[in-house]
Amino acid sequence: MFELGFTSYSVIEANEGIKRDFRIELPLRRLYEDLTTVQSLAKHIAAEKQEVGAE
Numbered sequence: 001m002f003e004l005g006f007t008s009y010s011v012i013e014a015n016e017g018i019k020r021d022f023r024i025e026l027p028l029r030r031l032y033e034d035l036t037t038v039q040s041l042a043k044h045i046a047a048e049k050q051e052v053g054a055e
Helices: 008-022 028-033 037-055
Strands: none
Touching: 008 028, 008 037
């Protein structure tokens, strides 16, 4: 995400927006280690939403 110009603060803001808008708890560490691209983040959100919908 840093390649897109995100700063540490904007990553934190993005995480808060994900919590608020998608109701997904996402450890901040995941954005730094695993979900480093918009594509990987979008896939993760879609999978989480699908999982929640299945319950």
